[in-house]
Amino acid sequence: MKVTAKLTKIVICILMIFCLTSCNKRDQAVSVPADNKYITVGFSQVGAESDWRRANTESMKSALSRENGFELIYMDGQQKQTKQIMSVRTFIQQGVDFIVLAPVREDGFSTALQEAKAAGIPVIIVDRMVETENSPFTCFVGSDFRLEGVKVVEWLHAYAEAEGIDEGTLNIVNVQGTVGSSAQLGRGDGLLYGVEKYNWNLLDQQVGDYTQTKGKEVMEAFLNTYPELNVVYCENDNMAFGVIEAIEESGRKVGTDIKSGDILVLSFDGVSETAKNLVKEGKIACIGECNPHHGPRVSAIITSLIENRNVEKLSYVDESVFAFSDIVKKINADGQVYDIVNLGEQKAPEQTSENE
Ligand code: GZL
Numbered sequence: 038m039k040v041t042a043k044l045t046k047i048v049i050c051i052l053m054i055f056c057l058t059s060c061n062k063r064d065q066a067v068s069v070p071a072d073n074k075y076i077t078v079g080f081s082q083v084g085a086e087s088d089w090r091r092a093n094t095e096s097m098k099s100a101l102s103r104e105n106g107f108e109l110i111y112m113d114g115q116q117k118q119t120k121q122i123m124s125v126r127t128f129i130q131q132g133v134d135f136i137v138l139a140p141v142r143e144d145g146f147s148t149a150l151q152e153a154k155a156a157g158i159p160v161i162i163v164d165r166m167v168e169t170e171n172s173p174f175t176c177f178v179g180s181d182f183r184l185e186g187v188k189v190v191e192w193l194h195a196y197a198e199a200e201g202i203d204e205g206t207l208n209i210v211n212v213q214g215t216v217g218s219s220a221q222l223g224r225g226d227g228l229l230y231g232v233e234k235y236n237w238n239l240l241d242q243q244v245g246d247y248t249q250t251k252g253k254e255v256m257e258a259f260l261n262t263y264p265e266l267n268v269v270y271c272e273n274d275n276m277a278f279g280v281i282e283a284i285e286e287s288g289r290k291v292g293t294d295i296k297s298g299d300i301l302v303l304s305f306d307g308v309s310e311t312a313k314n315l316v317k318e319g320k321i322a323c324i325g326e327c328n329p330h331h332g333p334r335v336s337a338i339i340t341s342l343i344e345n346r347n348v349e350k351l352s353y354v355d356e357s358v359f360a361f362s363d364i365v366k367k368i369n370a371d372g373q374v375y376d377i378v379n380l381g382e383q384k385a386p387e388q389t390s391e392n393e
Pocket of ligand 1: 086087088089090164165180220247272273274275305306327
């Protein structure tokens with residue numbers, strides 16, 4: 038009898054251990070919500086201030102879609118850093134899997150990023166950059182804004198040379214993007230690089246905040262103050278639209294014939310057909326392209342991170358330069374040669390295999 042009792046006890050203990058471990062397994066299985074089949078991504082966008090921004094939002098939404106396995110929580114920062122910081126903190130409380138931040142300006146996000154890190158949530162910075170020292174983020178994908186600016190100023194220099202324009206007569210005004218944003222800081226650096234290298238006259242710099250309305254206001258003031266101005270360095274297309282309105286309403290002419298009194302407009306983005314048509318007309322002489330299509334890159338980065346594959350800390354999108362004519366065919370920016378994409382005249386149709 039004793040042996041049987043002992044054996045029974047052993048069997049019960051074994052059964053209990055089995056049940057406990059399998060229950061735990063079942064508990065662990067239940068602790069992961071059954072509907073958690075999507076990767077949740079909290080995206081804090083700058084706002085909706087420009088065509089570029091709307092294209093960027095569209096790219097992110099179509100890439101981070103449910104069909105692609107994502108649950109996207111989109112928050113519009115309305116160009117206010119306080120709203121974006123609040124969004125990051127909300128995402129942390131919601132326990133999202135990833136945070137994507139398009140920062141309105143470089144400084145001021147470090148604390149919120151530290152909080153996301155402490156919560157174990159990877160942060161991907163897109164488009165504009167945050168200040169890098171002690172700003173913990175997993176990786177960045179966006180543009181090299183200084184390079185964008187250098188490309189445009191090198192185009193202006195090459196154009197002036199090709200047209201026989203004395204560069205000492207270039208009187209430039211700068212309509213700036215949002216102060217403190219890396220797009221504004223970088224493109225502004227590009228301009229100052231050209232002013233110094235080619236001895237241009239930089240008459241003034243005022244903030245247009247990337248919007249058409251403010252771009253027009255700034256240009257109206259410039260026209261009243263600087264009758265000698267003949268070049269406008271505009272840090273995005275929507276401000277350029279406002280600049281062109283202001284110039285034409287003032288009775289001056291927008292164009293590329295500076296020697297005859299035209300005001301030559303330079304810009305950035307090149308996203309909308311409106312902007313490209315203005316280049317064809319010569320009302321915008323040159324656009325430094327700014328690529329808004331970050332969605333697929335962010336989706337690929339998230340997939341790599343989930344699969345524990347390495348991702349580049351900083352990755353930059355490829356961008357070109359659009360111009361109103363092919364008078365300048367190539368430029369050299371920071372030691373790299375770039376072909377100019379001529380929008381002005383339709384080139385001969387591409388050679389096809391039949392008539393090669
Ligand atoms: C650039 C982006 C800028 C665009 C503007 O990557 O941050 O912000 O040039 C947009 O059109 O408003």
